[in-house]
Amino acid sequence: MDVRLSVAPMMDWTDSHCRVFHRLLAPHARLYTEMVHANAVIHGDRGRLLAMDPVEHPVALQLGGSEPALLARAAVIGAQRGFDEINLNVGCPSDRVQAGRFGACLMREPGLVADSVAAMGEAVAALPRPVPVTVKCRLGVDDDHEFDRFLAFIDTVAAAGCRMFVVHARNAWLQGLSPKQNREVPPLRYDWAYALKRERPGLAVVVNGGIATLDEATAHLAHVDGAMLGRAAYHDPYLLHCLDVEWFGGERRSRASLLRDLRPYVERQLAEGVFLKHVTRHLLGLFHGQYGGRAFRQVLSEGAHRPGADWSLVEAALAVTGDAARAAA
Known part of the structure; x- marks a missing residue:
């Protein structure tokens, strides 16, 4: 192995x-x-x-x-x-x-x-x-x-x-x-x-x-x-x-691209009754040391525990990061 x-x-x-x-x-x-x-x-x-x-x-x-x-x-x-x-x-x-x-x-x-x-x-x-x-x-x-x-x-x-x-x-x-x-x-x-x-x-x-x-x-x-x-x-x-x-081997991918690959899993978990906060607590460090990293953590931390929180919150968190800013440039 x-x-x-x-x-x-x-x-x-x-x-x-x-x-x-x-x-x-x-x-x-x-x-x-x-x-x-x-x-x-x-x-x-x-x-x-x-x-x-x-x-x-x-x-x-x-x-x-x-x-x-x-x-x-x-x-x-x-x-x-x-x-x-x-x-x-x-x-x-x-x-x-x-x-x-x-x-x-x-x-x-x-x-x-x-x-x-x-x-x-x-x-x-x-x-x-x-x-x-x-x-x-x-x-x-x-x-x-x-x-x-x-x-x-x-x-x-x-x-x-x-x-x-x-x-x-x-x-x-x-x-x-x-x-x-x-x-x-x-x-x-x-x-x-x-x-x-x-x-x-x-x-x-x-x-x-x-x-x-x-x-x-x-x-x-x-x-x-x-x-x-x-x-x-x-x-x-x-x-x-x-x-x-x-x-x-392989090529480095952006943080945003990698995170969006998690969406199907998150939506399956939500459909099974898992609260978003149980997944997103593990995502908080993804933009560690990056532009917008603190805001990314803040959006997820403040919103993931709220009733009805879904993938749109993750997209909102991504929107405040440097990855999103570069993509829009």
């Missing part, structure tokens, strides 16, 4: 509406769901939690949990519902996640992670359409500063069948930092991800964390198999389009 470009799983952001929009911008990117706990997949509202439009492929389901049997059941459900990859979260540092004994605290339990990966892999391998089981991790937790410890974690999990690791190239601090601070305060050490690829060339290594520009993302490809963008892709989604064109 081509893992050069991917968009990180982000809680409250990378829902199905977001992923459909990102797919329009970047036809070759690998997309990820928000993290869903294995118990929720097994016992919860799957129609909501595992919502996916066919245009999203390739798309991965990210699971949270630490019980191998439950993770295996959830992985099977995800694979049966059409997800192209099952990814285990071993990187989230939030208090809620720690209380449930999953996420980044599992970096300290490589044997349990390996057992979970093995159970998930065995379960999905028995399906008519097996899918890969992958892991998203940190470099370590708290004051773990030994590369050999990180490498030993990777080796333990790889021996259980995991062939791809998404490495958020920071430590996770389990106490004293908020999830937001955990994305910003611990120093980035991309060199550890690079060293992992050199030491274990048979593994696919994707680097994540702090990647904000086309040049930064491109530079990583000289050392690892792929770059995963998180908040930069969400707040400046046109960057995804630029990366897709740069790495996979």
